[in-house]
Amino acid sequence: MDRFFEETSLRAGTIETYRYTSRVVSRLIGHLHLDEIDKRNLAGFISTRKRTSVTDATIKRDLAFVGSIFTAAKQWGWADTSPVTALDTKALKESRPRTRFLTREDFDRLHRFASADLKPILVIAVETGLRKEELLSLTITSVDLQRREIHLSTTKAGRPRRVPLSPLAAQTIRGLLERARPRSPYLFCKADGSRIG
Incomplete structure (x- = not known):
């Protein structure tokens, strides 16, 4: 191993x-x-x-x-065969994928009780469908407000992709960039400019 x-x-x-x-x-x-x-x-x-x-x-x-x-x-020449290939795994059932979407009421309630720092993160998450890691590692340079899209260079699939921004997502990002903020490459950052975990 x-x-x-x-x-x-x-x-x-x-x-x-x-x-x-x-x-x-x-x-x-x-x-x-x-x-x-x-x-x-x-x-x-x-x-x-x-x-x-x-x-x-x-x-x-x-x-x-x-x-x-x-x-x-x-x-490496350490084994001739794999016992896993000889194993019958048909009896092992794949669980059905869980699909859960927030209702508008769920989101409104969550947003209402979230901290000021979390509110824009929630909006961008729901509006773009970005994964947590993609969302929290977003850099300012990855956002193109003119074209209303986000350029992701590192994704779970290992391939770059572009994510369109809804009007609300673009407005939320604009609001983040227009307010006083620490010097940081990250769109969402702590008071010292470091990345939110």
């Missing part, structure tokens, strides 16, 4: 998830050598995870990590 994390070129978010998963894998099957991990051990791994009320989707992600480890081990 150490070598895998040193040499992998996966996206940062995937690596972060895999690092967490690696602790679980180490605890449950980390005492085994690669050639000792087989379908039977993995079936035991799945049973143990199910007994601790872990969802099937999480178990599938755990197995995807183990599969990635074996793919790397095969490239």
